[in-house]
Every structure is written in C-alpha cells, then in structure tokens.
Amino acid sequence: MTLTPKTNPKPKVAVYKFSSCDGCQLSILNLEDELLDLASAVDIAYFLEATRTVKSGPYDIGIVEGSITTPHELERIKEVRAECKFLIALGTCATAGGIQALRNFTKASELADKVYAHPEYLQYLDTSTSISDNVPVDLVIWGCPVNKATVLEALSALLMGRRVNFPPSPVCLECKRRGTVCVVVSQGIPCMGPVVHGGCGALCPSNGRGCYGCFGPSSTANFNSLVNILLPLERFPGESLLLIRNFSGYAPAFRKAAELVLKAATEKESK
Amino acid sequence: MKNIEIPALARVEGEGGLFIGIKDGKAVEIRLDIYEPPRFFEGFLVDRFLQEVPDITARICGICPVAYQMSSVAALEAALGIEVSAETYALRRLMYCGEFIESHSLHIYLLQAPDLLGVPSALDLAAIAPEVVKNALRMKKVGNEVLRAIGGRSVHPVNACVGGFYRWPDAGPLKATLPELEWALEAAKKTVKWSLTLPYPELELDYEFVAIHNNDEYGVMKGDVWSSKGSKLSVTDYETRYMEEHVQRSNALHSHMKGGGHYLVGPLARLNLNHEQLMPEALKALKDSKIELPLKNPYKSLIARAIELVNFYEEAIQLVKAYDPSGPAHIDLKLKAGEGCGMSEAPRGLLYHRYKIDEKGRVKFAKITPPTAQNLPRIEDDLLALAPQLVKMEQEQATLTAEHLVRSYDPCISCATHFLKLKVEEME
Numbered sequence: 131m132t133l134t135p136k137t138n139p140k141p142k143v144a145v146y147k148f149s150s151c152d153g154c155q156l157s158i159l160n161l162e163d164e165l166l167d168l169a170s171a172v173d174i175a176y177f178l179e180a181t182r183t184v185k186s187g188p189y190d191i192g193i194v195e196g197s198i199t200t201p202h203e204l205e206r207i208k209e210v211r212a213e214c215k216f217l218i219a220l221g222t223c224a225t226a227g228g229i230q231a232l233r234n235f236t237k238a239s240e241l242a243d244k245v246y247a248h249p250e251y252l253q254y255l256d257t258s259t260s261i262s263d264n265v266p267v268d269l270v271i272w273g274c275p276v277n278k279a280t281v282l283e284a285l286s287a288l289l290m291g292r293r294v295n296f297p298p299s300p301v302c303l304e305c306k307r308r309g310t311v312c313v314v315v316s317q318g319i320p321c322m323g324p325v326v327h328g329g330c331g332a333l334c335p336s337n338g339r340g341c342y343g344c345f346g347p348s349s350t351a352n353f354n355s356l357v358n359i360l361l362p363l364e365r366f367p368g369e370s371l372l373l374i375r376n377f378s379g380y381a382p383a384f385r386k387a388a389e390l391v392l393k394a395a396t397e398k399e400s401k
Numbered sequence: 402m403k404n405i406e407i408p409a410l411a412r413v414e415g416e417g418g419l420f421i422g423i424k425d426g427k428a429v430e431i432r433l434d435i436y437e438p439p440r441f442f443e444g445f446l447v448d449r450f451l452q453e454v455p456d457i458t459a460r461i462c463g464i465c466p467v468a469y470q471m472s473s474v475a476a477l478e479a480a481l482g483i484e485v486s487a488e489t490y491a492l493r494r495l496m497y498c499g500e501f502i503e504s505h506s507l508h509i510y511l512l513q514a515p516d517l518l519g520v521p522s523a524l525d526l527a528a529i530a531p532e533v534v535k536n537a538l539r540m541k542k543v544g545n546e547v548l549r550a551i552g553g554r555s556v557h558p559v560n561a562c563v564g565g566f567y568r569w570p571d572a573g574p575l576k577a578t579l580p581e582l583e584w585a586l587e588a589a590k591k592t593v594k595w596s597l598t599l600p601y602p603e604l605e606l607d608y609e610f611v612a613i614h615n616n617d618e619y620g621v622m623k624g625d626v627w628s629s630k631g632s633k634l635s636v637t638d639y640e641t642r643y644m645e646e647h648v649q650r651s652n653a654l655h656s657h658m659k660g661g662g663h664y665l666v667g668p669l670a671r672l673n674l675n676h677e678q679l680m681p682e683a684l685k686a687l688k689d690s691k692i693e694l695p696l697k698n699p700y701k702s703l704i705a706r707a708i709e710l711v712n713f714y715e716e717a718i719q720l721v722k723a724y725d726p727s728g729p730a731h732i733d734l735k736l737k738a739g740e741g742c743g744m745s746e747a748p749r750g751l752l753y754h755r756y757k758i759d760e761k762g763r764v765k766f767a768k769i770t771p772p773t774a775q776n777l778p779r780i781e782d783d784l785l786a787l788a789p790q791l792v793k794m795e796q797e798q799a800t801l802t803a804e805h806l807v808r809s810y811d812p813c814i815s816c817a818t819h820f821l822k823l824k825v826e827e828m829e
Contacts, residue, residue, distance in 0.1 A: 246647050
C-alpha cells in the first residue's frame, strides 16, 4: 500500500486487541524515543490501551494484536477488516494463534473444566486461530512479543510508501552475525534457531539457552534436518515436541514439524 | 440520570466493561463485565516441563511478565526444595525494580494522570505539556533498559529460570543504566510532590489491605502475607484464607476471604503495611509529603505508586552498583516429585502460584491467582460506595469518574481473565 502524503497527510491508525497479553501493544508504547513523533506523523484514531478518544473509521492502517478465540471475536475481526484499508497482524498470537493455540491440540472444553468451576459461563471457540486464518491480512509481524524496531520499520515504510524491510534470515544467522557460539554445537542444547524467523537478535542463544521459537517459522526452514538434530539432544522425554508446540506451535510449518517428531517416536517404538 | 454504561474501558491493560443500574436515583446494581477471553493457562501448563513454566506464564501479562516469572520460579523452587543464592536473589530483585519502574511510570503518567488532568490520553497531554510526557517516557525507558540488560528484552525477558538465571548478564550494559537511574530518582521525587497537587475525587473506604511483608526489605518476593486486620500467614497457608470463585458475568475469577469479605492488594496495601521498610529517600519523600497513613482513597494509589517509584529507582541504583556476580548463575536441578507455592508483588498487587510436579519435572497441577482477580470484588464495592456521588453527576462526568476509579486500580485484565465498558442505566 502507498499512503500518498499529498491526499492524506495524516493516515488514521487503529490498534485493536483480541486474545492476547497486551505485550505487543505495549511494544508500541515502549517506543519511548519515537512515540511522540509517531503520534504526530499519524492520527491515532483508535487505541484503547493508550486513549479513550475514539474516532470513527474507516482507518488507513489497522494493527491487530491477539488471536481469534471467541464467537464474538470471530464477528469483530470481520468488522475490523472492513474498516481498515491496510491490516497488520501484530505478534505471534495474531500470526499463528499464540500460546493459547495449545488448546488446538487438545479439547478446549477439557481445559475449561480444569480452570473454571463453571465452564458453562464461558464463551469460547475450540481453537485459537491467527488473523489471516479468518480474514485477509496485508502484513504480518512475528514475535512474542514483536521487536519494537520492526513495528517502527513497518510504519515508516507504509508512511513513505516503500517496501517493508524485515530481516530475511533465521535466528541461527543472527547468532553468527553477533558472534554467539552455537549452543547446539558447543553445549548440546536443543535450539530452534535454524528454523525460526529472525528479528529478536538471537536473544535466547546469547543468554546461553536454546531458541524456543517465539518468532515463528522462517520461510527457508528444513524441518527434517531440525528433527534429526533435536531428537538425540532431548534432555527429558518429549522435549522436541514441547519445543515445537509452544508459542508458535499452531503455525502450519510447526504443525508439520510436530508431525515429523511424532512419526519418529512411533517408528522408534515399533523397532 | 440514566444508567451508566462504559462498553469498553480505555487505558487499562485488557478488556472489560462496567454497568451501573440506577433506580429512583440510587444505584441498585453494579456489574463489572470481563470480556477478555479465557485463555486456559492453568489447563495447558499441565504436562509441560517445569523449566518452560516461567516462559509460558510470562505470556499471561505483557506489562508484568517479570511478576509471573518470579512467582512461578519461587513456587517451583519450593516444590524442588531448593533455595537460590543471595546473588541470584539480588538480580531477581533488580529485575523486579525494572518492572515496577516501567509499569508504575506508565500507569502514573500515561494511564491515570490524563483522568486527573482532564485529557483523553497522554498523547493529548503531550500537546499541552510536552515536557511532562517526555520526562515520563524517559523515566519509563530506564526501567525497560534494566530489564533489557538482564533479560534481553523488557516484554517477556528470556534469562530467568527455575534455579536462577541462564547466565549472568554482562555488567557493562547494566552499569550503563546508572546515570539515567540517578536522573530518574530525582524525577521520581518531583513526581511525588506533583502527585500531591492533583485533584483526586473524594472517597475514603474501609479496606482490608493485603500484601507481602518482610521486616528486612520492602516486601516484593520474600515474606509472609500480612493483612491490615492482623492476619499473618506464610505463603503455604495463603489458600486457607484467600479463595477464588467463578461468577457468571465474568471470565475472571473473583477472590474473597474465607467466611466472606473482600480485600485490597496493590500499591495502597503495600505502602500502608510496609512503609517502614521503604528505602531512605522513599521514606523521606513519604515523610515530606505529610500524608497520613493508612491511605484509604483508591484514587490516591497514584501517590503510593509515586513513592514506590522513588523506592525502586533507589534500590535499582544500589543493586546495579553492587552487581559483581561470581559462581554459577543457576543451580543444576535434581528433579523430584513435589508441590510448591510461590508469591510476589506484581506492580498491581499480590500474585500467587501453586504447582504440583511429578518425578520427571512435569507439571501436574497449576493454580494462579492474579492481583486483579483479588481486586475485582473490591472494585465493585468501591463503585457501589461511589454511586451516591455518581447519580448526582452529569452522565459524562459520572462515566469519567467511574472509569477513573477502575483505572486507578491499574487492572490487568488479561491476567485476571480468567475488562471495561461503563453502563449506567435507569432500571424499570
């Protein structure tokens, strides 16, 4: 999308929340050095976490945090799509269903029974799904939480009418660039780095632990290879599956990877 | 006067609405509707490995992830029967200082102050008082930088684990926060003075305050659960007095005390119960303010937050200066079956966790009682107490005053869903 500054000097921006922890919206408020400039470059028309002023749509840019987990959200996201010209799915809940998508691998009703005395009071869907599973999305930004610099890049690009420049390489390469010694090779720690979208700056490996995949699958991932590496490194039974079925577990590529792990486990048993 | 209805409350973390029913000029019904969707954390934690728990529970709340990490590691360490080193404890405390700084400065200036200054948001405040907002953002930023230096990022930091930290953070980036922390400490002292000049609505209530108390330090992570009515319980006895119930209108659980009665957690409770343990400059700021404790006006929790801000900048400075780690960053875990409870003071109040684990370190049961679930029934009580004032006001002012009350609690609705539109309606 190009927002032509001449016809629309201040694009109207709306920020919405669905099922989530608020951390990605907070990443916008955490742009301490840029927030006031940003607020003068765009018209923040709807952003309940920041302001009680609500200007009616349509909006030029919609930013959606969270996943779709209730019948009400299912309806609301359609209204949001209809009132936004350009829709951004912000963070791993919006792009893959988030941690609450763990319900998709079990029965949501059983989880509800465990947590609530009166599950019959609740309204929820059996699955937690991404925004693009429900409506067309124009741009996805991965991360649990998103890296605020990525949000700024996306908005700057939209305002200037240029292409968005996101890191193209996986976490594994971010380690190489920053000179972090590989935790798999040097310490035998299971790590999702080779198959996970870059953008965090290889935070986990640089803190001496394996990547747990909160930025979702990279586009060039080789899951067969990953599974072959992960399985022999398991420190407790089932570690590989837990690592894959985590914050981005419902992303289609990770679902396939989980199947590979389950298949390998079945083969091992039959031998 | 019609019923007051706020369909979507702004400047709170999460989603909810508020309904006040009016009959013959009197409030007859108060209902805080939580429509933040349930996410079932306690359900899907079952069968996860214990070391995953602090990463997963952090995702309950993006504003207080450290609180979730600290309460869960405390509970799991209790289950394993281990105690972390004094150095680890000090770094955890510093991390918590970072979260208090980031959360309190956000709440004071960006979330609550607009109500007191009559503007819709801090962005509108920036148009009339840009220096106030710029300073606020600067105060907040240094909290986030402390978190970044320890845990890689401020939202969902990655370094904390059961047994300690994955690695000792480099001293360089931590020590580099000192000049800003020192600037912010002065800014926080000014914030306390400024907080005393704001036009708080009148409302004095008889609360039972509940907070972690520790004779040796301002209660945050270690200590007993103290109540202003004299109850003193160890963390393992928390559930004997404080319980949750599932009410129909809400996806959040509501807490109450055994035998009935509601209680208040958060900055007012902490300050009223623990002011003697404040750091010296915070104690001086409190004395200079000439506030009489206990502070019983919920709107004035902003003042309590401001005093706490002084305290946590002060403590952060001390901890950063003393940071010189040695020895292993974490204990190597020996897994065994067990049960443990842990608690800590999130910026918005006491956060309790209990887990059962099996011999392989897998979670078999999880219970999480967030601060907002404990405060929700109290917020409704407050609104009922406020109602006689509300019914005399114009609709717009009534709505704002009620909204402001809820916001002053700094409710974390994502956490408690397990929040706000105000609807005041003339009932038939």
